[in-house]
Amino acid sequence: MRVGGQVVRELGSSVDDDARVEVDGRIVRPVQTHTYAVLHKPVGVMTTMRDPEGRRTVADLVRRAGVTARVVPVGRLDYDTSGVLLLTDDGETANVLSHPRFGVEKTYRATVRGRLEPGAVERILHGVRLDEGRASPAQLRVVAVRRDVSLVDITIHEGRNRQVRRMFEVVDHPVVALVRLRFGPIALGALPLGAVRSATERERSALHRVVDEARAAGAENA
Numbered sequence: 001m002r003v004g005g006q007v008v009r010e011l012g013s014s015v016d017d018d019a020r021v022e023v024d025g026r027i028v029r030p031v032q033t034h035t036y037a038v039l040h041k042p043v044g045v046m047t048t049m050r051d052p053e054g055r056r057t058v059a060d061l062v063r064r065a066g067v068t069a070r071v072v073p074v075g076r077l078d079y080d081t082s083g084v085l086l087l088t089d090d091g092e093t094a095n096v097l098s099h100p101r102f103g104v105e106k107t108y109r110a111t112v113r114g115r116l117e118p119g120a121v122e123r124i125l126h127g128v129r130l131d132e133g134r135a136s137p138a139q140l141r142v143v144a145v146r147r148d149v150s151l152v153d154i155t156i157h158e159g160r161n162r163q164v165r166r167m168f169e170v171v172d173h174p175v176v177a178l179v180r181l182r183f184g185p186i187a188l189g190a191l192p193l194g195a196v197r198s199a200t201e202r203e204r205s206a207l208h209r210v211v212d213e214a215r216a217a218g219a220e221n222a
């Protein structure tokens with residue numbers, strides 16, 4: 001067994017909760033005790049646990065769904081954005097997943113005003129200039145172009161404030177509705193609006209892989 005890269009041979013050794021423990025070269029984790037809740041956040045709900053102005057928050061929804069753990073949202077969705085939001089009481093996972101450095105991919109379905117012409121798509125693909133620098137999507141797929149609106153799936157790995165809305169504003173196709181379809185390995189799927197489910201075993205393993213990779217990268221850079 002290795003703990004933090006050091007070989008440990010004594011039976012019954014104790015290790016810190018966040019130690020990197022390897023047995024036969026594989027990372028092992030303690031029995032999972034954390035909560036990973038997946039919410040379909042509706043429009044008109046704040047991504048905070050408390051709102052001084054008394055608006056509805058994601059805390060109201062997770063508590064109503066029976067989640068008693070002290071979870072916090074991982075990253076943020078705007079008040080006027082709906083879609084998949086992960087909440088957890090696992091601080092390390094929350095920190096890593098919301099840190100722009102680790103570039104977790106997020107996919108949004110944007111309904112934008114007007115007929116999206118190939119020129120505007122090209123401009124977004126090449127990266128549009130926002131106040132704080134250039135932003136390019138990881139992927140972009142035009143789903144439908146109608147007379148008044150177009151539907152686009154856009155994947156980004158940054159998380160700048162109102163990033164998707166601002167990217168489409170630059171090309172004169174303001175967003176009229178925004179739904180997050182995917183956050184890293186977690187898909188919105190058919191989860192009803194306002195409902196909460198637990199992350200599946202497969203989703204939790206995928207989340208932990210992201211954290212393990214981030215840890216390993218941190219150790220390399222240390």
Ligand code: URA
Pocket residue numbers: 076077078079081161162163164165166178
């Ligand atoms: N981009 C936005 O513009 N809004 C969100 O809520 C998330 C990403």
